Amino acid sequence: MFNINFYEAAVRSKVYINGAACISAQKASGNSSFFEEIQSTADNVFWAVEPDYTKLIPAASARRMAKGVKMSVAASKMAIDNAETSILDAIIIGTGLGCKIDSDKFVSAIIDSSEEFLTPTPFIQSTHNTVAGQIALGMKCTGYNNTYVHGSVSFESALLDAKLQLENNEAASILVGGVDELTEHTLKIHEKIKHIKFERIDSSQLLRSKSEGTIFGEGASFFITSNQKNINCYAELAAIEIINTLSVENLPNNLEAFLKANDLHVDEIDLAVLGNNGDAKFDVYFHTLADGMLNKINRIYYKHLCGEFFTASAFGFWLASKILKLQIIPEVAKMGEIAPSEIKNILLYNQYRGENHSFVLLKKC
Amino acid sequence: MSDLKQELKAKIIEQLNLEDVTISEIDDNDSLFGDGLGLDSIDALELIVMLDKDYGIRLSDPKEGKKIFESVQVMADYIEANRTK
Numbered sequence: 001m002f003n004i005n006f007y008e009a010a011v012r013s014k015v016y017i018n019g020a021a022c023i024s025a026q027k028a029s030g031n032s033s034f035f036e037e038i039q040s041t042a043d044n045v046f047w048a049v050e051p052d053y054t055k056l057i058p059a060a061s062a063r064r065m066a067k068g069v070k071m072s073v074a075a076s077k078m079a080i081d082n083a084e085t086s087i088l089d090a091i092i093i094g095t096g097l098g099c100k101i102d103s104d105k106f107v108s109a110i111i112d113s114s115e116e117f118l119t120p121t122p123f124i125q126s127t128h129n130t131v132a133g134q135i136a137l138g139m140k141c142t143g144y145n146n147t148y149v150h151g152s153v154s155f156e157s158a159l160l161d162a163k164l165q166l167e168n169n170e171a172a173s174i175l176v177g178g179v180d181e182l183t184e185h186t187l188k189i190h191e192k193i194k195h196i197k198f199e200r201i202d203s204s205q206l207l208r209s210k211s212e213g214t215i216f217g218e219g220a221s222f223f224i225t226s227n228q229k230n231i232n233c234y235a236e237l238a239a240i241e242i243i244n245t246l247s248v249e250n251l252p253n254n255l256e257a258f259l260k261a262n263d264l265h266v267d268e269i270d271l272a273v274l275g276n277n278g279d280a281k282f283d284v285y286f287h288t289l290a291d292g293m294l295n296k297i298n299r300i301y302y303k304h305l306c307g308e309f310f311t312a313s314a315f316g317f318w319l320a321s322k323i324l325k326l327q328i329i330p331e332v333a334k335m336g337e338i339a340p341s342e343i344k345n346i347l348l349y350n351q352y353r354g355e356n357h358s359f360v361l362l363k364k365c
Numbered sequence: 366m367s368d369l370k371q372e373l374k375a376k377i378i379e380q381l382n383l384e385d386v387t388i389s390e391i392d393d394n395d396s397l398f399g400d401g402l403g404l405d406s407i408d409a410l411e412l413i414v415m416l417d418k419d420y421g422i423r424l425s426d427p428k429e430g431k432k433i434f435e436s437v438q439v440m441a442d443y444i445e446a447n448r449t450k
Contacts, residue, residue, distance in 0.1 A: 059384065059385050060403060062384075063381065063382035063383060063384055064382065064407075113418070116417075116418075117414050117417060117418040118414065119380075119410070119411050119414045120407055120410045120411065120414075121407060121411060124407070
């Protein structure tokens with residue numbers, strides 16, 4: 001047993017975040033700052049602020065791309081530029097609903113035209129793996145290409161795949177991303193089933209809401225992960241755990257086990273990044289940790305800045321990575337007093353509607 | 366005929382999302398594929414569906430498209446001669 005552990009420790013590489021980029025409801029910020037101007041909404045929906053794509057995507061390619069693909073191709077290029085690399089061994093994407101705009105388009109066309117006159121473009125562009133495919137085509141990356149669609153752990157699943165490959169030296173540099181796009185149809189059906197709040201609230205007050213449901217959002221967050229630390233390194237990706245079904249009662253035990261498996265005591269967590277979305281029915285998971293195990297730990301929140309979507313945790317991951325690099329916690333993410341100290345270990349916890357829980361541990365690199 | 370050509374140019378731009386192209390930039394005799402407007406095989410499929418939906422022309426042999434979609438002028442001539450709606 002000792003020999004196996006020794007062998008594993010000797011050959012298993014560490015995993016680093018060497019580049020990051022995020023397109024969200026918040027305006028793009030520089031590499032050394034966070035949100036220069038906070039965007040809020042009173043419509044229960046946070047639409048992404050899109051960059052000028054003409055500088056990032058050739059017009060001939062962009063004309064067939066819907067918002068999610070454009071955001072992803074742009075964010076992936078920004079992340080690659082940020083990491084100052086051009087070599088990618090693999091592309092791994094997480095998405096909850098995939099290319100919803102084109103899905104809506106071709107399904108609507110089937111209904112409107114009585115299954116006749118169906119054009120190919122929306123169908124071709126509607127598959128969940130369109131994003132990873134388009135990025136690979138643009139970058140001429142013929143390596144491993146995969147897309148994970150697992151609700152609110154879609155991004156974490158992609159991240160876990162990348163981590164395992166990098167640790168085992170099966171790849172040296174992997175693009176990992178999380179993306180989801182909103183459509184009017186998505187909003188309409190989620191309002192109907194009350195996953196979106198009935199009453200209109202200001203997003204800045206989201207986490208104080210006492211009603212069920214949340215506000216929706218969209219965005220794309222992309223990262224260059226590698227087993228070689230570069231000069232731009234944001235953080236070390238130390239651990240990921242995904243749990244599909246977990247009761248509120250068992251949550252603290254699971255977190256404790258996660259920390260123990262990573263040789264950490266809860267007191268060694270410098271910052272917890274929690275995925276509260278203002279849903280009174282399900283935020284109880286976050287409250288349980290905030291009032292219990294993480295009571296004395298500095299905590300921040302992010303869904304009042306980006307809205308809820310299946311890959312919103314990728315926004316939280318981007319935020320945490322940047323906090324570790326800059327050693328600055330943006331005021332707007334704080335929900336209480338935070339004691340100033342060096343940030344070495346960040347714990348991220350997220351779940352959506354009581355399912356698909358994830359713990360992620362980031363360390364200062 | 367002139368109206369049909371204008372209509373075709375507008376439909377090509379809209380259907381194929383040619384965001385940077387205006388009607389006035391497409392000459393009647395410009396090649397639609399290759400060096401001209403730069404359309405590709407997926408665009409050809411979109412145009413085949415457009416002929417069927419808007420003009421009632423169903424191409425049984427997709428190879429016909431190569432000749433029909435040579436330019437806006439050739440397309441307009443073909444539609445005039447074969448349209449059922």
